[in-house]
Amino acid sequence: MDIATKQKKGKFSTQMLTSIVSIVVKKYIKNGYLEASQYEDTRQTVLEKYYAKQDRIESLYDSRAKPETYISAVVYKMLLEILRSQGAKEKHQAQYQKTILKGGVQRELNPEEKLIIENEKRYLQKVMSTFGNKTPKAMLYCKMFFRIKPTWQDIKDYAKENFDEKMISIANISGDELDKEIFARLCEISNIAENKQNKPDAARMFLNKTLESIIARINGNRKANYTEESLQVLFELIYTKNKNM
16 A cells, blocks of 8 residues: 555645655656666655654745645655665766766766866866855855765854854754755854854855856856756765765
């Protein structure tokens, strides 16, 4: 029996939830991150994960957002977490290395193409430096939004003389936080660093503007065609080596 038929009613219809879960899982199968044979097991796993956190997820829903948009974001994050826990993160990254600059052609990279990937890493680092005195803030925001735990130095570079030890614990993310939680943490850090009393929406707006700028600058007049999703993978390729605070 489908797990969705046994759960209590919530804010969102069972039909909408199951439909979105199916769409997201099929998207990952189509892009090669899951085998077709994994469809049903993965779908059920996502639903189980959702219902285990149903009360919390639904309590965080902001009615100003479309239900479909909110649930899609939740399901997407859950599926990423499932892939990571199943040891599929390496495959997820490998697939993007094959497609990130090649318009979806899936094949092994030759040495020249591997060099191109390394050049892309260096180009991203160069782009980040163009934010000037906002670079540390932009870096911290991007890392946390992409669920990459920032280093102690990342926080220190941003906060400077306003650095406080409690900022480290605030930035100590597990990786399965909802976007709303990430923005709340970033806002708390920024308020300490900048002596302000902003609300999380200010963090969201800064992050969105920053991502738009990064993507525009990294694409520029080149043949690259980065999106938020492929930019996240590039960040992971560069910055997940340093996992300790």
